Amino acid sequence: MSVAHVHGSHPEIVKRLKRAEGHLRSVVEMIEAGRPCLDIAQQLHAVEAAITKAKRTLIHDHLDHCLDHVIGAIPRAARAPIEEFKAITKYL
Template sequence: MTAPHVHASHPEIVKRLKRADGHLRSVVEMIEQGRPCLDIVQQLHAVEAAIANAKRTLIHDHLDHCLDDVVGAVPRAERGPIDEFKAITKYL
């Protein structure tokens, strides 16, 4: 069996996703209660943003740690392509 793949950011990501899960459950209740569409869409937008932020954090963490395991630590002066890749991930 493989050892768990856990990084320092994972507990924070789990916390964010649990919060998003709670918001999503609230959205379902809002729909069932017949709440106004604008209120529902605002909450859905918040859920979507929370999940996107969790995904971005996980990708950045992977780049910062897992990539270093493969290629070795990269000096700050040479991290330009990695930093650029991290910046571009916001468009995923």
């Protein structure tokens, strides 16, 4: 049995993903309609960027809340490794 795991950022993430889902449907329609490849590639890039942003937000939220829950509140000065880890996740 799974326990609900909801964070304050989840509604925004869902909104982003639903928007990306709509854009992806549009891309499929563009391909089916024979639209130019440049237009399709631009839209695919937008979909990919939206999904990447949603993933990054989810990971950062997890680090901010779940990791803090496990290790406990620590002073800002001691958070440097966590902040560095968060910064490097933008390259995922």
